[in-house]
Amino acid sequence: MIPNWLMQRVYLTPNKIALSYEKESWTFKQLHQVSMRYARQLKTNQLQSGDRIALLGASNVEMVFMIHACLLAGIEIVMLNNRLTDLEIDWQIEDAEVKAVLFADEFEAKIKSNKMDKISFSTVTQSRESPFGIEENWSPDQTVTIMYTSGTTGFPKGVRQTVNNHTSSALSSVLNLGLEENDVWLCTMPLFHISGFSILVRSVLYGMEVRLYEKFDAKKVAREIYEGTITRMSVVSVMLNQILLELERQEKTAHASFKTMLAGGGSIPIDYLKRANACRIPILQTYGMTETSSQTATLSANDALRKIGSAGKPLFFNQIKIKGATRAKEHGEVFIRGPHVTPGYIGRFQENSPLIDGWLPTGDIGYLDEEGYLYIVDRRSDLIISGGENIYPAEIENVLAAHPKVHEVGVCGKEHPKWGQTPVAFVVVSEKVEAEELMKYCEGQLAKYKVPSDIIFIESLPRNASNKLLRRELKQWLSQQ
Amino acid sequence: MIPNWLMQRVYLTPNKIALSYEKESWTFKQLHQVSMRYARQLKTNQLQSGDRIALLGASNVEMVFMIHACLLAGIEIVMLNNRLTDLEIDWQIEDAEVKAVLFADEFEAKIKSNKMDKISFSTVTQSRESPFGIEENWSPDQTVTIMYTSGTTGFPKGVRQTVNNHTSSALSSVLNLGLEENDVWLCTMPLFHISGFSILVRSVLYGMEVRLYEKFDAKKVAREIYEGTITRMSVVSVMLNQILLELERQEKTAHASFKTMLAGGGSIPIDYLKRANACRIPILQTYGMTETSSQTATLSANDALRKIGSAGKPLFFNQIKIKGATRAKEHGEVFIRGPHVTPGYIGRFQENSPLIDGWLPTGDIGYLDEEGYLYIVDRRSDLIISGGENIYPAEIENVLAAHPKVHEVGVCGKEHPKWGQTPVAFVVVSEKVEAEELMKYCEGQLAKYKVPSDIIFIESLPRNASNKLLRRELKQWLSQQ
Structure with missing residues (x-):
């Protein structure tokens, strides 16, 4: 049993500063007040303890309030990366079977799926408030957040992060x-x-x-x-x-x-x-x-x-x-x-x-x-880390391989003075195609940071005896260029 | 699952100072080395994981080593208050059914009971070392220490303190x-x-x-x-x-x-x-x-x-x-x-x-x-706190009531400029007796700080309708004196 974080915190140190942004600041009491109001407004929008929603917004104060509103109310949050394309976002919210997507108004165009409720932040904050029963204590195994991460397959997996995971990490x-x-x-x-x-x-x-x-x-x-x-x-x-x-x-x-x-x-x-x-x-x-x-x-x-x-x-x-x-x-x-x-x-x-x-x-x-x-x-699965964002080669390969003029493709990371690495695609074509066309194709389906910085056309991909793609050899080719 | 504290700590920060005493100091590595040696020597004395022992010593460096040796080895420790009389100590070690009492040599005379092994610190530290399998992780529910505390009945109760109790307290x-x-x-x-x-x-x-x-x-x-x-x-x-x-x-x-x-x-x-x-x-x-x-x-x-x-x-x-x-x-x-x-x-x-x-x-x-x-x-059960030590009136009452010349007795705390409080006994005698005799009688059976500072002879004790002793009235009598 772990106490509802913000509820306990506001009891212990209500007047300490919790949050500041530019010249404004909020005490824990103020953070709690606004977040509780949002939680009651979420309740009016049929969202409450046990529900799972997806949250799409910028990293600003309103987002902090919305996150704490969900936590206070016991709502599981799928945290959406706002740099993803609409296709990537739809994939995640559908996979997560969320009841609703809560989105900051400026991100409305990013959500295409119609399989769940779509509720803008302004809708929430203009709703009337409905009372709800707040849980003073949480079970350690309760899911707080879900964050998607890709892997060897290139298909993002929704990772559960529980009350105990987050609490013990902080401790x-x-x-x-x-x-x-x-x-x-x-x-x-x-x-x-x-x-x-x-x-x-x-x-x-x-x-x-x-x-x-x-x-x-x-x-x-x-x-x-x-x-x-x-x-x-x-x-x-x-x-x-x-x-x-x-x-x-x-x-x-x-x-x-x-x-x-x-x-x-x-x-x-x-x-x-x-x-x-x-x-x-x-x-x-x-x-x-x-x-x-x-x-x-x-x-x-x-x-x-x-x-x-x-x-x-x-x-x-x-x-x-x-x-x-x-x-x-x-x-x-x-x-x-x-x-x-x-x-x-x-x-x-x-x-x-x-x-x-x-x-x-x-x-x-x-x-x-x-x-x-x-x-x-x-790094795992030839992971590429670009400006702190994880990029799994398989995810880019899956997209490019679906292009009608691409026969096969291998992706690896290339050193970059600013971003650490950027992804590079080695493409074997079935029919002549310009690099620009392939990049544009990627842009529609992949977050910008995942779009290859270079596309290199080659005759065939390096593979081992069991036909497994050898991404390490791609890297060697790059370093020889 | 919680890591074996000192084992994990010595891995993380071996060279930080763990302990100092006068001009000497020990790093975590040194503390771990000595405690592991003691643990192997305890093993030679047939003490190992799962055993329960009682520990009697001063609050010095050797005691710290001995405590950590027991913790490393997974031995439950009944922590004995070295200010208690031999009768009080016997009561606790017999109640706890310990396998052995480990005692600093200077406290040998305090242990009268013959129901368990008695092993002095010098015996331990002169033993050869036997290897033992150390548990890298502990179950949160595992008992680390047992400390005795009295209550309304006056009979000390052995309180279990688990890995999780101690860990979460520190966190x-x-x-x-x-x-x-x-x-x-x-x-x-x-x-x-x-x-x-x-x-x-x-x-x-x-x-x-x-x-x-x-x-x-x-x-x-x-x-x-x-x-x-x-x-x-x-x-x-x-x-x-x-x-x-x-x-x-x-x-x-x-x-x-x-x-x-x-x-x-x-x-x-x-x-x-x-x-x-x-x-x-x-x-x-x-x-x-x-x-x-x-x-x-x-x-x-x-x-x-x-x-x-x-x-x-x-x-x-x-x-x-x-x-x-x-x-x-x-x-x-x-x-x-x-x-x-x-x-x-x-x-x-x-x-x-x-x-x-x-x-x-x-x-x-x-x-x-x-x-x-x-x-x-x-305070609970009219608890008297004297120099930070808890004293339960019932414990003193039990002792005095057993004196052949005492008919009945009530104890309460009296304000004291130095100690905060000291215990005072109100005694109804069945036969004439001097206060000195009663105090001496107490000294044989009660730790010094529990022996009443004053004994006041009275005709009868204040009791309520159901014959319950009203210790609060005793206090009022005191303040009127």
Whole structure:
């Protein structure tokens, strides 16, 4: 039994700041009041405890209210990535069999499916309020959020994240990062990602202010860091670089109260680590995924330069093992266990348990060194990470392979100075076609960041004896170009 | 499933300081090494996972090693109060049906019972080592410690404290108090009390240094506070006063890094709060008990003077209700619920569940104000708190009533400038007897702090219609004297 997060938090520290955005701020009491009003308005729209909805919006204050309204009311939320195409969104909301889609008005055009109710935020906030019975306590196994992630098949799977997953993730994190009375965590990550959502969870559990940006803005962020108006922040590599450039340009260093720069979504270049050091920004590299409700391992700032390339050690309640490894540095698949690991999927993958004997096989290849630090040497399913977004090659391959003039296709990641990586497609055609046509074709079906940056026409794909596509060879071809 | 605390901690931060005592200190790696050696030596003495032992020692470094050895090995520990008489100790170890008593050599004379093995610390540390299979993970329901506490009957009950009880207590506490990289918690409380033991648990969960004193020393403590060598501390009222006197005498204030003075064991006089304020010591008054594995509610330092007399609000995962109360300020019995609440007793009270519908009735009378702050207005079973030690009148009454010249007896607490309270006995004799004789009689059977400070001879005891002793009237008689 775990207390309804915001309900307990507003009882404990009603007057602490919960949320700020530009010049405005909200105490936990105010956040609770608005979210409770929204929850009563959702009830008027027939949405209540036990229902599952999909939520599509920007990462702004209204979205935070809507998320807390759903949490207070006990409504399961499928968090939709607003960068996806309408086709991708329809696939997810249909797979999730949601009762309704709640959408910020500006995203109306993104929802084509007619299989469920469609309710705009303005409809909700203009509704009258209906009373509802609030659950003071939650079952640990209750699903809070569902986030879709692709994999080897290229078909997105809806990952369940329970009350216990989110709670234990926040608790493990606090034991690792510490917590101070005046902590303010800057959120410029999308709220529909676990990286952003987990900051909201920490806020209600810790009684901590979230400073919210709808969009990342390096100049403003740099200022918050050197003026000491924030103490913690989550970034991906590309954001970190831009912040460092700003600080360097202005010849500033981080304020002494700045404690943690949690850097996820792939490894951080050594050059960035050194520059961050010079700017007095403690970088904590982290390894996590949707299936683990955020961080599973984190490298402490003290170890950043001593253990370059490492993702650190597991958080207190988490465990990591390398499948089959019998000694330090032996490579193998990374397995994860702990209270933060998802119990499973919804929708068409509902029956496919992600766990093997209680452990989550990540698909990533890695090793533990003699001190038990984790190193990831190869990403799962040839995962491409572009600006912190995960891209699975199979998803792009599935789309391109359906084009009438394409015979077969293989996708891999290409290094990119800004985004870390971008996807590149190697195409074998059945009939002559221009690269532009194929890109346009992709744009209609894939989120922009998934559309290949290059299309390379070739005679045949590299395959092994059992005809499996060898994406690693594609990468070698690229590096030879 | 919760990781074996010290085993996980030594993996995560082997080189952090775990423990210090006078000029010596031990890293988690060193603490783990010594404790593992002790565990292997316990194994040679036939003690291993699943066994229950009783532990009797001073609150020193060797005791910490021995405690961790038992935890690592999965041995349940009955924590014996070393201030008890041999009769009281025998009662507890026989009730607990322990396999053995482990005792620091200087306490040998305290153990009379022959119903179990008696193994001195020196026997253990001179034994050869035997390998044992260590459990990497614990079941949350596994009993870690058993602490005896008396109640209305005067018979001590062995309270089970599980892995989950201790873990969730430490986690709730960190959300309330915060945690910093350089935190050092000074422990001058007995390790056999939950107030002291819980500091050891926080240490391994947080990766935090415990600075240990075998005995409280106001002068030394004051110095640590103004020099900033400690950041947190637990006290009872009498200790706080002595520390304040020292700081005042030396005209010192607490170092800026000193964060928390957690004050338990009864309420703190207003005068102390004001003086602590002047010395820049943040006082957090707390309400907890053996059955809740330490704190259940805590008053923040900011509220200390605004909410005088309050025990604060529950910690995040805890809940408090006033039985039968339908509005703010209505008095009633305090009920507690949460993952920190004991599942029950061992020994002769094993079958008596302490819970009612999942809630722990504390016996204390209190109320919640309109903001939800808890106030305790009357202690359970006329509990007397003397220098932070709980004394149940019935326990003293049981002893005195057995004296051949005593007809009947009633005990209540009397205000005391240093100890807060001391017990006073009202005695109706069947035959003339001197007070000295009765006191001496008590000394053989009761820990020193339980022996009445005054014995008052009277004609008859105040009783109600159903013949129940009215201890409250005894108190009124005292105040009229």
